[in-house]
Amino acid sequence: MTDKVKTWELISREPVTRNGWRDLERVVFRRPDGSEADFFIKIEFPSAVVLALTKDREVIVARQFRPGPNAIAGELPGGAIDEGETPVQAAERELLEETGYRGIVRHTAVVLDCAYSTKRLHCVIITDCEKVAGQALDDGEFIEVVLMPLPEFREHLRSGMITDMEAAYLGLDLLGLL
Amino acid sequence: MTDKVKTWELISREPVTRNGWRDLERVVFRRPDGSEADFFIKIEFPSAVVLALTKDREVIVARQFRPGPNAIAGELPGGAIDEGETPVQAAERELLEETGYRGIVRHTAVVLDCAYSTKRLHCVIITDCEKVAGQALDDGEFIEVVLMPLPEFREHLRSGMITDMEAAYLGLDLLGLL
Numbered sequence: 001m002t003d004k005v006k007t008w009e010l011i012s013r014e015p016v017t018r019n020g021w022r023d024l025e026r027v028v029f030r031r032p033d034g035s036e037a038d039f040f041i042k043i044e045f046p047s048a049v050v051l052a053l054t055k056d057r058e059v060i061v062a063r064q065f066r067p068g069p070n071a072i073a074g075e076l077p078g079g080a081i082d083e084g085e086t087p088v089q090a091a092e093r094e095l096l097e098e099t100g101y102r103g104i105v106r107h108t109a110v111v112l113d114c115a116y117s118t119k120r121l122h123c124v125i126i127t128d129c130e131k132v133a134g135q136a137l138d139d140g141e142f143i144e145v146v147l148m149p150l151p152e153f154r155e156h157l158r159s160g161m162i163t164d165m166e167a168a169y170l171g172l173d174l175l176g177l178l
Numbered sequence: 179m180t181d182k183v184k185t186w187e188l189i190s191r192e193p194v195t196r197n198g199w200r201d202l203e204r205v206v207f208r209r210p211d212g213s214e215a216d217f218f219i220k221i222e223f224p225s226a227v228v229l230a231l232t233k234d235r236e237v238i239v240a241r242q243f244r245p246g247p248n249a250i251a252g253e254l255p256g257g258a259i260d261e262g263e264t265p266v267q268a269a270e271r272e273l274l275e276e277t278g279y280r281g282i283v284r285h286t287a288v289v290l291d292c293a294y295s296t297k298r299l300h301c302v303i304i305t306d307c308e309k310v311a312g313q314a315l316d317d318g319e320f321i322e323v324v325l326m327p328l329p330e331f332r333e334h335l336r337s338g339m340i341t342d343m344e345a346a347y348l349g350l351d352l353l354g355l356l
């Protein structure tokens with residue numbers, strides 16, 4: 001690898017819009033050739049996403065309507081990491097709230113989300129899950145829990161109707177299940 | 179699957195910010211229980227991302243600084259689909275511009291990107307790539323082309339320092355290379 005690719009120098013950043021969830025900043029960098037360039041960057045909080053498998057190696061899928069794609073998707077459980085929580089605590093909480101399952105944390109990994117977002121995705125892999133409670137959904141959450149055997153889950157991934165595909169494949173990879 | 183998970187009724191949408199690239203809309207839906215809820219939705223164009231392999235089955239990686247994560251990442255080639263282009267045409271153009279390689283289109287797939295974005299990711303898998311030209315980078319692009327043998331690419335995926343992980347794993351899956 002050459003010196004061609006360097007970290008750019010941050011010159012300035014200013015808010016474009018602030019609304020508590022989808023903040024944008026105009027960020028100016030100095031590039032390797034000395035020129036300045038500005039970008040609209042999404043300021044997004046880290047989130048936790050859980051690849052969770054039951055003792056029978058079925059994947060716990062949260063089937064729900066998603067307002068961005070305007071479609072029903074089969075998602076991995078997960079959500080925002082609350083103030084004071086670790087990513088693992090957030091993952092365990094979201095899994096329990098959305099599905100009623102609890103298990104053993106096996107791996108964690110951090111993944112970049114988007115070239116124009118500050119977001120980091122904390123992937124948490126939980127195995128040997130058992131149902132210990134009912135769902136405890138937030139107001140406005142309508143989630144159907146679907147258990148998918150691995151071959152069916154792989155087909156689901158190939159369908160593309162999931163926004164957490166990276167965490168799903170990465171989790172299966174780290175578990176040696178690809 | 180039950181009737182619990184339904185498509186929500188779209189009530190209204192209004193712009194929050196318009197800047198040509200990172201538009202936000204406030205979108206109001208009626209949920210299954212009859213209640214209304216509003217969301218800040220990212221209005222993002224579809225993009226094309228390319229898992230490209232050489233004849234020697236090395237993955238063509240575009241190593242570059244990314245302003246969102248503020249880090250150097252090893253990315254898949256790709257970018258916005260221009261007006262009048264098909265996703266495959268965009269993928270072939272971006273691959274050629276960023277890396278100078280051209281090959282044979284094997285698969286295409288469409289993947290959801292984010293629960294709060296309209297974006298669809300068009301994944302294009304191109305194999306048997308050969309170098310036919312030099313890079314033709316846009317102003318401000320600083321990209322180092324790195325050829326990674328499959329085992330090294332799998333390690334790179336596990337590092338998380340890539341924003342196109344879903345397309346990478348999906349492409350390897352569709353090629354039977356996982």
